[in-house]
Amino acid sequence: MNEIKLIQRIRSKASRHASVVVGIGDDAASVREQIGTEMLLKADMIVEGVHFTRASRPRDWGWKAVASNVSDIAAMGGEPRFALISVGLPRNFPMRDALEIHRGAEEALGRFGAALVGGDTCRSEKIVISVALTGVVRKGRAVTRAGARAGDIVFATGPLGGSLRSGKHLRFTPRLAESRYLVSRYTVSAMIDVSDGLSKDLRHLAEESRVGLVIYASAVRLAPGARTAEDAFRDGEDFELIFTMKQPEALRLCADARAARLGFDFYPIGRVVLQRKGLRLIGVDGRDGAFPKTKDHHFA
């Protein structure tokens, strides 16, 4: 069972539809509905024992289930709008905890300007929380993974790695404010959120854009719980944004004091190169190596 292969197979067979602007394989789908806008669509499922354990707080599961979808809508440069939440719960699961899951979900929806409009509840041996979130973005302005070009600079919105060890993966802040700031003031050529880990998510971006990447280990900030750049590449569930910009635009961003005043961190971590150059990680010692291999988190 290989997730990537499965998605590729599903994608290759998906029917085409005139209103679908971005289909399967990006952070969220984009469909043209309202005049002047596109609707974004995204779904994510989290499962007990895979994405969280009973040792953590039910409210945090609800937050995480919503926030991870908000992160994807942010990664498209959009605004979250409407959520559907389906919850599978074991027999005799306490009502109090079910409401706590919901409270966490509502906290996240309220914080990021989205509204719950429906969902489903059913029985399940393990707790399952599945969220579908719509978003809205100006027509033609969805920021995909496919727009990076050789010469662009690669940025991260924050330190990476150690999310599972530090507990950040349960109570993270999706980078919606950063995304709003970026798309309203700059031309972002490509963007993705880091959920599977920097290695895998940079690979997604590179494949979709048909480019290579050179990342500098010394430029990747480590989050609490991460000890080495390898951790940052492998751990995943950071929910930071990775984005690319042409160099003049990148320099303008670096020089823009407003971002710092607003409390945003934009770290340049590398550059986009031609596809045949591949994916390279320049170590702290200056050695040129491959990206650290990752295990498949979600089917692990």
Added chain:
Amino acid sequence: MNEIKLIQRIRSKASRHASVVVGIGDDAASVREQIGTEMLLKADMIVEGVHFTRASRPRDWGWKAVASNVSDIAAMGGEPRFALISVGLPRNFPMRDALEIHRGAEEALGRFGAALVGGDTCRSEKIVISVALTGVVRKGRAVTRAGARAGDIVFATGPLGGSLRSGKHLRFTPRLAESRYLVSRYTVSAMIDVSDGLSKDLRHLAEESRVGLVIYASAVRLAPGARTAEDAFRDGEDFELIFTMKQPEALRLCADARAARLGFDFYPIGRVVLQRKGLRLIGVDGRDGAFPKTKDHHFA
């Protein structure tokens, strides 16, 4: 753990949003996006051991997961548009079967005019298939559960009961064609699809419309696998539509030979009465009784 109570609690706490025309508690949410239309939103989750077993075909699970959502969009009088499918699969689940799930889902999407635009895959001990489906309906034309009035006639689109025994619950045809026919030619006052069982779904409709109902057991057609009217009231997963119409409209429908030529079955099964009259089932022997009690299927 009581599903109804949980949904009521969630609903009472849901934030209001100016664009939400129909929120939590109907077959699907309706949000105003496109000029002249509303977007419908619906999600449903099915879990191994609760909604299907490994003894059935993976392709049928995919069909069922999509078709049950199509049924809800049809119950709103809308057209299905875009689907997100999240699948949780056990370690070592065969790729062939994962693709069969997807093939069944795509069959249903293609048949009913919708397109897959995204989703998520993750690991899960038990198989979980969660589908979110958008739909579209003309502005102000969503058919809710709340419009039934005393004097209206109650119809069903087909025979009921025995769905789990007959296997219909896995390979049913959502009544989209019937819904299209009805909403394009008649004024339908309220509509709901039968998923939880006639007893519970009629109760939902009655509560939302603040009316009572009188149903005639002799008028309820039994599907294969159902032996008594009680089965039809309790079994659930029929995915037929129940709808109400004012009497002149109902008579017009009964007289309309076009419906029969198109192969549609619309059975009048009862009438809408004042709320204080309650929910009554008139037995085949003419005895006036309460609706048969149902177990809670989904948290059973």
